[in-house]
Amino acid sequence: MSAHSVAAISGSGVGRKRSALLAIGVGGLIVGTLDLTQAFILFGRKVPLVIAAGLLGPSAFEGGLGTYVLGVCLHFFIAGTATAVYYSASRRLSFLTEHPLVSGLFYGLAVELVMSYVVLPLSALHSRGPYELHDVLQGLLVHMFIVGLPISFSVRRFGK
Helix, strand or coil, X not given: CCHHHHHHHHCCXXXXXXXXXXXXXXHHHHHHHHHHHHHHHHHCCCHHHHHHHHHHCHHHHHCCHHHHHHHHHHHHHHHHHHHHHHHHHHHHCCHHHHCHHHHHHHHHHHHHHXXXXXXXXXXXXXXXXXXXXXXXXHHHHHHHHHHHHHHHHHHHHHCC
16 A cells, blocks of 8 residues: 555545544543542542442442442543543644643643533532532642543544
8 A cells, every 4th residue: 555545544534533533532541540540549439339329319329330330431431521522622623732731731620610510410419519629629630630631632642
């Protein structure tokens, strides 16, 4: 296959789709793993039950292995979705890939604010605060570095 043929294929819809899936898959996997690890460290092993409770309600806290696995799957789905949103935005807003450090930090802030002030209140847990300042700042910092940066750098690296 000639270099011209390879360039034509990589510039095709198939090549773009492959790079999108790679960027979203890698970013979602890294973010999901890092975020779940830090949550286990800060809050303990029952974190997946809390995540499942966002969908199932407080009865999830009494759930078994199936509910636990559901929480882990939901967590990685959310991480992948956050990555997909950033990837999609980066196709129109080139500064997201040109400046991944600043963009990632701000995106991490945005993810935390949306999760805390939109998703959680609308979830089956109806968590609305008021939140302690320490918890708000911790959540913002964690999401800036553990969520925003891996997403922005994965999209920059793999989302050609």
